[in-house]
Amino acid sequence: MAAREVEGVVVEMPEARVSEKAAPNVSGWPMALLVLVLLGAAGYFLSQAERGGGFVAAGAVLVFVAVVVASGLLAIAPGQARVVQLLGRYVGTVRTDGLRWTVPFTQRNRLSTRIRNHETGVSKVNDVEGNPIEMAAVVVWRVEDTAKAVFEVDDFVEFVAIQTETAVRHIAGNYPYDSSDSTQLSLRENADEITAKLSAEISARVASAGVLVIESRITRLAYSPEIAQAMLRRQQAGAVVAARRQIVEGAVGMVEAALHRLDAADVVDLDDERKAAMVSNLLVVLCGDRDVQPVVNTGSLYQ
Numbered sequence: 001m002a003a004r005e006v007e008g009v010v011v012e013m014p015e016a017r018v019s020e021k022a023a024p025n026v027s028g029w030p031m032a033l034l035v036l037v038l039l040g041a042a043g044y045f046l047s048q049a050e051r052g053g054g055f056v057a058a059g060a061v062l063v064f065v066a067v068v069v070a071s072g073l074l075a076i077a078p079g080q081a082r083v084v085q086l087l088g089r090y091v092g093t094v095r096t097d098g099l100r101w102t103v104p105f106t107q108r109n110r111l112s113t114r115i116r117n118h119e120t121g122v123s124k125v126n127d128v129e130g131n132p133i134e135m136a137a138v139v140v141w142r143v144e145d146t147a148k149a150v151f152e153v154d155d156f157v158e159f160v161a162i163q164t165e166t167a168v169r170h171i172a173g174n175y176p177y178d179s180s181d182s183t184q185l186s187l188r189e190n191a192d193e194i195t196a197k198l199s200a201e202i203s204a205r206v207a208s209a210g211v212l213v214i215e216s217r218i219t220r221l222a223y224s225p226e227i228a229q230a231m232l233r234r235q236q237a238g239a240v241v242a243a244r245r246q247i248v249e250g251a252v253g254m255v256e257a258a259l260h261r262l263d264a265a266d267v268v269d270l271d272d273e274r275k276a277a278m279v280s281n282l283l284v285v286l287c288g289d290r291d292v293q294p295v296v297n298t299g300s301l302y303q
Contacts, residue, residue, distance in 0.1 A: 011204040020147040020210070023084040023092025028073050028099035035073075038066035072104040079114040081143075083150045093146045109150055115142045115214065116157075120165050122220055125172045127187065132224035135172045135187075139164050139202055139216040148210025156209045163205040164216075171198050177223065187221055194218065255282045 045059035074082055076097045084091040085107040094100055095113070102108075119138040127133050141160060143149045149156040172187065175194060179186040185193055195217055203213040259275065 011201065013205065013208040014152075016145075016148050016152055016208055016210070018090055018147045018151050020145045021092045023082075023094050023102050025094045025096065025100045025102040028075075028101040031069055031101040032073060032099065035066050035070045038062050038069065042066065068104050069101075072101045072106075073099065074102065074108055075099050079112060081111050081113050081146050083109040083111055083146050085109070090147060090151065095146075111143060111146050111149065113143050113146070115140060118161055118164060119219065120161075120168055123165065123169055123172070124224060125169050127172060127177045128174055129176045131177055132226065133172060133177050133187070134220060134222050134224055135168055135218065136220035137164065137168050137198060137216055137218050139199075140214040141206070141211050142214065143210055144212035145210030148208065153209045156211060159209050160206050160211055164202055167198060167201040167205055171201065177221070187218075191218065251283055255279050258282065 039062075042059045042062035045055045045062065048055040049059075074094065076082060076094060078097045080097070082094045082102075084094060084102055086103055086105075091103055091106060094102055094108075117138060117140055120136050122134050122136045124132060124134055139160070143156070153159045171194060176184070176186050178188050187194055198218070199213055199216040202216055206213065255278075259278070
């Protein structure tokens with residue numbers, strides 16, 4: 001077993017027993033031309049059968065040689081590869097597109113090396129605080145090692161799907177959906193960091209299948225319906241508290257500046273009681289969420 005550590009989490013996967021290598025192959029056009037020449041020569045010898053059995057034998061041999069040569073021909077489209085096996089043994093992989101020729105009488109498994117998308121279903125899991133959430137992700141991947149993809153797992157597409165689902169559930173269970181602590185990562189506030197951790201874990205899980213993860217993204221993240229309203233009220237309350245805190249801090253600064261300006265300009269001499277009253281009135285005006293009705297003092301400062 002090979003242990004891969006991803007963000008402090010150890011992912012144990014078996015070591016690959018086989019890795020991709022290039023299969024012996026050449027351009028198939030000269031070999032195709034050779035097959036045509038052999039078949040033409042075989043037709044000529046067989047047409048001379050009345051001249052003796054030697055012509056028939058030569059024609060039969062040429063047909064057999066043509067069949068052997070033709071069995072090594074294969075056509076490969078761009079974005080595809082062929083995994084070549086001979087009597088159960090892995091010979092190699094042909095990735096060059098076009099008409100190619102390789103070892104005759106071999107088994108060739110067609111494999112796509114194009115970029116693929118896989119989107120998980122919506123998983124209902126609990127975050128690290130035990131809150132039920134719904135989470136889904138999409139992963140962009142392609143086959144990097146064709147030998148591992150064919151020989152290390154039964155179905156590498158299904159393997160990627162299951163391991164992606166496992167990684168999504170594991171990541172969701174290790175972090176809170178939302179956090180008031182700025183030093184703690186959360187699924188909602190730290191999308192880039194969480195996505196990087198998700199990609200790293202998926203990569204570690206599917207490496208044994210010869211799969212390269214190009215990118216992964218969280219496509220859905222929400223509280224489960226049964227607690228969504230309660231969590232929305234909690235978020236609204238937190239937003240109100242944060243807004244009030246900012247308003248109070250700003251109001252205190254404005255009052256402090258006003259008192260400092262009055263003292264510096266020697267506009268009016270206020271005792272401690274009048275300063276306290278002024279501070280109280282200014283804070284009410286600045287922190288209130290409704291318009292205030294001013295009371296005009298037409299008497300002295302102390303009436």
